[in-house]
Amino acid sequence: MKNTALxxxxxxxxxxRRWNLRRLSSLVGPLFFCAALFVLHRSAxxxxxxxxxxxxxxxxxxxxxxxxxxxxxxxxxxxxxxxLALRYIGKNVSLKKVVGTSMLAFSFSNVVGGMVIGGGxxxxxxxxxxxxxxxxxxxxxxxxxxxxxxxxxxLFGVTACAFPHLLDPLQWRYLPDLRWFGxxxxxxxxxxxxxxxxxxxxxxxxxxxxxxPGLPLALEQIxxxxxxxxxxxxxxxxxxxxxxxVAFPRFAAVFxxxxxxxxxxxxxxxxxxxxxxxxxxxxDRIGAPDLxxxxxxxxxxxxxxxxxxxxxxxxxxxxxxWLHPLRPVGELTTDWIRQAVPQAFSLAxxxxxxxxxxxxxxxxxxxxxxxxxxxxxxxxxxxxxxLASVVGLLLVLFSRELHRRQYGAYAAVLVLLIVxxxxxxxxxxxxxxxLGYGGLLLALLPCRKSFTRHSVLFSESFNTSWLLTCLLVxxxxxxxxFFNYRHVEYSSELWWxxxxxxxxxxAMRATAGAMVVLLFSGLRRLLHPPRIRxxxxxxxxxxxxxxxxxxxHCQTAPLVLLxxxxxxxxxxxxxxxxxxxxxxxxVCMGNPVGRPxxxxxxxxxxxxxxxxxxxxxxxxxxxxxxxxxYVEAGFNLFKLGEEALIPLEGYSLEGADRxxxxxxxxxxEKEGYTFEVCPREEVPSLLPRLRTISDMWLEDKDGREKGFxxxxxDDGYMQEFPVALVRDAEGNIAAFANLWPGDGYTELSMDLxxxxxxxxxxxxxxxxxxxxxxxxxxxxxxxxxxxxxxxGLEDHPLSSFWTRMGIWVYRNGEHFYNFQxxxxxxxxxxxEWHPRYLASLGGPQLTAELFA
Numbered sequence: 034m035k036n037t038a039l040x041x042x043x044x045x046x047x048x049x050r051r052w053n054l055r056r057l058s059s060l061v062g063p064l065f066f067c068a069a070l071f072v073l074h075r076s077a078x079x080x081x082x083x084x085x086x087x088x089x090x091x092x093x094x095x096x097x098x099x100x101x102x103x104x105x106x107x108x109x110x111x112x113x114x115x116x117l118a119l120r121y122i123g124k125n126v127s128l129k130k131v132v133g134t135s136m137l138a139f140s141f142s143n144v145v146g147g148m149v150i151g152g153g154x155x156x157x158x159x160x161x162x163x164x165x166x167x168x169x170x171x172x173x174x175x176x177x178x179x180x181x182x183x184x185x186x187x188l189f190g191v192t193a194c195a196f197p198h199l200l201d202p203l204q205w206r207y208l209p210d211l212r213w214f215g216x217x218x219x220x221x222x223x224x225x226x227x228x229x230x231x232x233x234x235x236x237x238x239x240x241x242x243x244x245x246p247g248l249p250l251a252l253e254q255i256x257x258x259x260x261x262x263x264x265x266x267x268x269x270x271x272x273x274x275x276x277x278x279v280a281f282p283r284f285a286a287v288f289x290x291x292x293x294x295x296x297x298x299x300x301x302x303x304x305x306x307x308x309x310x311x312x313x314x315x316x317d318r319i320g321a322p323d324l325x326x327x328x329x330x331x332x333x334x335x336x337x338x339x340x341x342x343x344x345x346x347x348x349x350x351x352x353x354x355w356l357h358p359l360r361p362v363g364e365l366t367t368d369w370i371r372q373a374v375p376q377a378f379s380l381a382x383x384x385x386x387x388x389x390x391x392x393x394x395x396x397x398x399x400x401x402x403x404x405x406x407x408x409x410x411x412x413x414x415x416x417x418x419x420l421a422s423v424v425g426l427l428l429v430l431f432s433r434e435l436h437r438r439q440y441g442a443y444a445a446v447l448v449l450l451i452v453x454x455x456x457x458x459x460x461x462x463x464x465x466x467x468l469g470y471g472g473l474l475l476a477l478l479p480c481r482k483s484f485t486r487h488s489v490l491f492s493e494s495f496n497t498s499w500l501l502t503c504l505l506v507x508x509x510x511x512x513x514x515f516f517n518y519r520h521v522e523y524s525s526e527l528w529w530x531x532x533x534x535x536x537x538x539x540a541m542r543a544t545a546g547a548m549v550v551l552l553f554s555g556l557r558r559l560l561h562p563p564r565i566r567x568x569x570x571x572x573x574x575x576x577x578x579x580x581x582x583x584x585x586h587c588q589t590a591p592l593v594l595l596x597x598x599x600x601x602x603x604x605x606x607x608x609x610x611x612x613x614x615x616x617x618x619x620v621c622m623g624n625p626v627g628r629p630x631x632x633x634x635x636x637x638x639x640x641x642x643x644x645x646x647x648x649x650x651x652x653x654x655x656x657x658x659x660x661x662x663y664v665e666a667g668f669n670l671f672k673l674g675e676e677a678l679i680p681l682e683g684y685s686l687e688g689a690d691r692x693x694x695x696x697x698x699x700x701x702e703k704e705g706y707t708f709e710v711c712p713r714e715e716v717p718s719l720l721p722r723l724r725t726i727s728d729m730w731l732e733d734k735d736g737r738e739k740g741f742x743x744x745x746x747d748d749g750y751m752q753e754f755p756v757a758l759v760r761d762a763e764g765n766i767a768a769f770a771n772l773w774p775g776d777g778y779t780e781l782s783m784d785l786x787x788x789x790x791x792x793x794x795x796x797x798x799x800x801x802x803x804x805x806x807x808x809x810x811x812x813x814x815x816x817x818x819x820x821x822x823x824x825g826l827e828d829h830p831l832s833s834f835w836t837r838m839g840i841w842v843y844r845n846g847e848h849f850y851n852f853q854x855x856x857x858x859x860x861x862x863x864x865e866w867h868p869r870y871l872a873s874l875g876g877p878q879l880t881a882e883l884f885a
Contacts, residue, residue, distance in 0.1 A: 086395065088274075088326035096271055097330070103268045104334055110264065111139040113257045115156075118176035121246050126163045133346075134159040140343035141377060143336055176246075183225050183251075184258020189293055190219025192286035199283075199290055199314060211290075226251055262289055268335060272327035279318040287314045337384055341472060343377060374483040379436035381473055382446050386428025387506050388469075389453055392462070393422040393543040394513040396536040401461035405533060409459055415531050415539065417459035422510075422543035424453045426550050429506050435484070437637060438665070443477070443484035450474040486634055507544075507551055514540045570600045577606055579753075581627050584776045588817050589623030589654065589742075591773045591784070594753045597740045598622060601639055603631040610635050613741055619643035621652045622742055624659050632659060636666050652872035654742065654820060660870070668872040677818040677864035681781070684809040686802060690863060697795040698802045704793070705762025708803035710772070713755050720748055722766055723756070726787050733790040744771065744784035757783065757807075759800050767792045768800055781808040782817035801862065820869050821856040 112128075112135040119126055138155040160170050193199075193215020200211060229251035245251065266288035270281055291310035308328050312321055397405070405414050428449050434442030450470050457466035518537040521527070530538040570578060570593070578600065582590045593600060598611040608627025613620055621639055625632040636652075643650040652663060654673060663670065686695040711719065727746040731737065738745035751771055759768040768788035774781060783804065788796050801818075808816050 084322035085326045085329070088323050089330060092272065092326075092330065097334075100268050100271050100330070100334055103264060103271065104339070107261065107264045107268065107335075108136050108139065108339065110257065110261055111135045113253075114177045114180060115173065117180065117250060117253055117257065118173040121176050121250060122169055122172045124165055124169055126160060126165070130159060130163055137343050137346060140339040141380060143339065180254040181258055183222055184255045185262070185289070185293060186218040187222035187255045188259050188262055188289055190215045190217075190222060192289050194219065196283055196286045199286055222255065226255075262292065265335065269327060269331045272330050273319055274323050277319045277323075279315060284315070287311065290314070337388070340381060340384060341469060346476075374480045375436055375438045378446075378473075378477055378480065379432045382428050382435055383432040383502070385450070385453070385470060385473055386425040386430075386432065387509075389425030389428065389457070390422055390506060390510050390547060391425075391513060392457075392460075393418060393425065394510055394517060394540045396517060397461070397533075402533065404461040404463075409461075411531065411533060413459060414533075415542075417456040418539045419543050419546050420452065421456045421460060422547045423550055424449050424456065426503075426507065426547040428453070429503055430550075430554055438484050438486045440481075440484045440486060443481065447474065447477060450477070486637060503551060507547055510544050510547065514544050568599055569596055574600060574602075577602075578609065581607065581609065583774075585626050586776055586779050587624060587626045588773060588775065588780055588782045590626040591754065592622055592742070592744065593626075595740060595744060595747065595750050597745075601635065601642065603627065603635055603638075605631065608632065608635060610639060612639065614648065617648050619646075619648040619650050620741075621650070622654065624652070624655050629659075633662050633665070636662050640666055649874065654869050655872055656867065656869060663872040668874060670870045670872055673869050673871050674820050674822040674824045675866040676820045676869050677859040677862070678780075678867060679805055679816040679818060679862055679864050681805060681809040681813050681816055684805050686806070693861070694798060694802050697798045701793065701795060701799040706767070706793075706796070706799060707760050708800070708807070709758050709760070710807060711756045711758055713752065716752050716754075716756050719756065719758075719766070720751060723751065723769055723787075724748075726766065726769065726789055727785075729790055730787040746785060746787075751785075754784075757800065757804055759788075759796060759803070768796050770800060770804075772804075775813075778812040778814065780815050780817055781811075781813040782819070805862075818859050818862065818864060821859060821866075824856045824866070 109132075112132045115131050115135040119131065134156060141155065156170055156174060160173065165173075193211040197211045197215075225245065226248065228245045230248040246254075263285055266285040267281065269288065270284050273279075273284075288311070291307050291314065294310055295307040308325070311328060312324055315324060405411070428446065431442045431445050431449070435446055450473060453470045454466050454474065457463075457470060514537075518540065521537045527535075527538045527541060532538075575594070575596075578593055582593060592598070593609070593611045598613050600609050600611055602609050603625075605628070608625055608631040610625040611622050613622075619639070619642075625635040640650045650668075652668065655663065656676075660670060685691075686698055724746060744750060754771045754773060757770045757772055758766050761767045768786075770783040770786045772781065772783050781804070786797065786800070788800075805816055
C-alpha cells in the first residue's frame with residue numbers, strides 16, 4: 034500500500050471533496066420530500082390547517098378504537114413473515130422469540146422504510162442468540178424481502194388490471210394505462226409460482242443465489258403480504274368520514290399504488306410522498322382536509338406509537354436486568370438488546386424532537402384554550418411554547434450523538450425529555466406528553482450501559498445525511514408556519530404580539546428559535562478545526578509506543594515502529610491504532626493496541642477522524658476477537674483470508690506427518706548449517722551484512738520493499754527486535770528474520786525473511802522449524818506464520834459478490850500473486866487456520882478500498 038501524506042486542511046477544498054457521488058445520492062430522498070411539500074402546498078391552498086385539526090378533533094372514538102385494534106391485529110400478522118422464513122431455511126426458533134423479534138423489528142423497519150434494513154440488526158442479535166448462524170439470519174432477511182417484493186408485485190398486478198385508470202385524477206398528459214405496468218408485475222409473480230411448483234428456480238439478487246421455495250410456501254408468501262397490505266389500507270379507510278364516495282376495493286388499490294411509488298422516494302416510510310399521492314389520487318372522492326387528517330392519525334397510530342412501544346420494550350428488557358441482576362436471563366438476553374438500544378432510541382429521539390417541533394407551529398384547539406385561560410399564566414405559556422421548539426430541535430441534533438453511543442448525548446436527552454414533558458404539559462398536551470415523552474424517558478433511563486463513549490458532544494464533523502435530516506425537519510416546520518397562517522398579513526409587530534389568540538406570532542418565534550439553534554450548531558461545526566492531524570510519530574511518541582508494543586499480545590503492533598504510519602492515541606495515551614491514507618481511503622492496520630477497554634472509543638475516534646477529512650475508514654486484517662466493536666460502529670466485515678498459527682506447546686519434529694520437515698532439518702544440520710537468535714543489543718553490529726543479504730534477495734526476486742502491512746529493511750526498525758540467523762559451515766550468515774516476540778510468551782512471529790540467492794532450497798524450512806523448536810523451548814504457545822490472502826473463502830450460493838470475486842482471483846490470479854502456492858507452503862507445517870477480515874463501511878467504494 035502506498036502511504037500518502039495528508040495535505041493541510043483547507044475548508045473550501047475539503048467541503049467540495051466530500052460531495053462525491055455517494056453523498057449526492059443521499060439527496061434523492063430529500064428532493065422527493067421537498068417536491069412533495071411543494072405539491073402539497075399548492076394543492077392545499079383551498080383549505081386551512083384549522084379544517085384538518087377540526088376533523089381530527091371530531092373523529093369518533095369508535096373509529097380510533099377500531100383503528101388501534103386493527104393495528105394490533107396487523108402487528109400480530111408480522112411474525113408470519115419470520116415463521117415462513119425459518120421454515121424455508123429449516124431452522125426452529127421458539128414461537129415466543131419469533132413473535133417478539135418480528136414485532137420489534139417491524140416497529141422500527143416501518144419507520145425507516147425498509148423491510149430488511151430497519152429490523153436486520155434486531156433479527157441478527159435475537160436469532161444469533163437462538164443459535165442461528167450469520168448466513169441463516171441473512172437468508173431469513175432475504176426471504177422476508179423477496180416475500181415483500183413478490184407479494185407487492187402480485188397485488189399491484191391484480192389492482193392495476195381491476196382499476197386501470199387510477200392515475201386519471203393526476204390529469205397529466207400521456208399517462209399510460211396502469212395495465213402496462215400491472216401485467217408485467219403480475220406475470221413476474223406467476224413465473225415465480227411456476228418456478229416454485231417445479232422446484233427448479235434459482236434467483237440471483239445482488240450477486241446472491243436464492244432457491245425458490247416450494248409452491249405451498251410461495252403461495253403463503255403472497256398471501257401474507259396481501260393480507261398485510263389490505264389490512265393496513267383498511268386501517269386508513271376506517272379513519273375517513275362515513276359516506277365517502279369511494280369503495281374499499283378502489284381505496285385499497287390507490288393505497289397499494291401510493292405505497293409502491295413512495296418506496297422510490299427514499300424518505301423514511303415514504304413520508305410526504307405517500308400523503309401527496311393519496312391526496313391527488315382521491316381528491317375527487319374525499320375532501321382534502323378530511324383525508325389529510327386521516328393520514329396524520331394513521332401515521333401516528335401505525336408508525337409513531339409502535340415505534341414508541343418498541344423503544345419502551347427495549348428499555349423494559351434493560352430495566353428487568355437492572356432490577357434482577359442475578360437472574361440467569363441476564364447476559365444472554367440483554368447482549369443483543371444493548372446493541373440495538375442506541376439505534377432504536379436515536380430514531381425515537383429524532384421522532385420525538387420532530388413532533389415537538391411541529392406541534393409548536395399548530396394553532397391552539399379548544400381544549401388548550403380552556404386549559405391555558407383557566408390554569409396557566411400567559412407569560413409561562415409563551416415561554417413554554419418557545420422552549421418546546423428549541424428542545425425539539427436539540428432532540429433532533431442529539432439523536433445522531435445518541436446513535437454513536439455517547440454518554441453525554443444520553444444525559445442530555447434525558448434532561449431534554451424532562452423539560453419536554455413539563456413544557457408540553459404547560460401547552461396543554463397533558464396526556465400525550467406523559468404517555469409519549471414520559472414513556473420514552475422511562476424507557477431510556479435503565480439503558481445507561483449501552484452508552485459508553487465519553488467524547489465531547491458536537492465534536493464530530495458534518496455528516497451529509499444528518500445535516501439534510503435537520504434541514505428537512507426545520508424546513509418542514511417553516512412550511513407549516515406558512516401553510517397554517519398564510520391568511521395572516523405579515524408585519525413586524527407580529528414578532529412582539531403576546532396574546533392567547535396570537536397563534537401566528539407564537540409559531541414565528543418558536544420556529545425562529547429553532548433556526549437560531551440550528552445556525553449556531555452549524556457554524557460551530559464549520560469553524561471547529563480538526564482535533565487531530567495525521568502525522569508520522571515523533572521520537573517522543575515512539576518512546577510512548579514502545580512499552581505498549583512490547584507489552585501487547587497483538588502481532589501487528591510492532592509495525593508501528595516502521596515509522597511509515599500515522600498514530601491515533603487514546604485519551605489516556607495507553608492505547609493506539611496505526612493507519613495510513615491512500616486516495617481518500619483511511620486504512621487502519623489491524624486491531625487497536627493497548628488496553629482492551631479503550632478499543633471501542635478508538636474505533637469510533639478513527640471513523641470520526643476520517644469522516645472529518647472526507648475519507649473512507651477501513652480496518653485491515655482484523656481478527657475475530659473484537660468483531661463486535663466494528664459491527665457496533667457501522668462497519669461491514671469481508672473475509673480477506675486466513676492466518677496460520679502453529680501450536681508450539683510440546684512441539685517436535687517426530688511423527689509421520691512431519692517426516693519431510695525432519696528430513697530437511699537434519700540434512701541442513703549435516704551440511705553444517707546452524708541456527709541462533711541474536712538479541713536486539715547485538716543487531717547493530719550485524720546490520721551491514723544483513724543489508725547486503727537483503728539487497729541481494731530483492732534483486733534476485735526482482736522486487737522492492739513494501740511497507741505498511743509488511744516490514745521493510747530499515748536500520749532503525751531492525752534494531753528494535755531480536756534477529757534469527759542461519760549460518761553456513763564457515764559461520765557466514767546465509768538467512769535471517771527479525772522476530773516479534775510478543776508479551777507473556779503467548780505468540781511468536783517474524784516479519785522480514787531474507788536469504789542469499791545461492792542458499793540451499795530447504796533453508797527457509799530449516800529456519801521455520803528451528804524457530805518452532807526454539808519458541809517451544811522458550812515457552813511460547815504458538816507461532817504466527819502470517820496470512821494467506823483470499824484463502825478459505827466459502828463458495829456458497831449465498832456468498833456475496835465480493836466473496837465470489839475473491840474466490841475467482843484466488844483460483845485464477847497466480848500470474849499476479851502466488852495465492853495458492855503460499856497456502857500450500859504454509860499448509861505443510863500443519864497450522865491452525867484463523868480467519869482475518871476487512872472492516873469497511875461497504876457500498877460502491879469497496880473496490881477502491883480493497884485496492885488502496
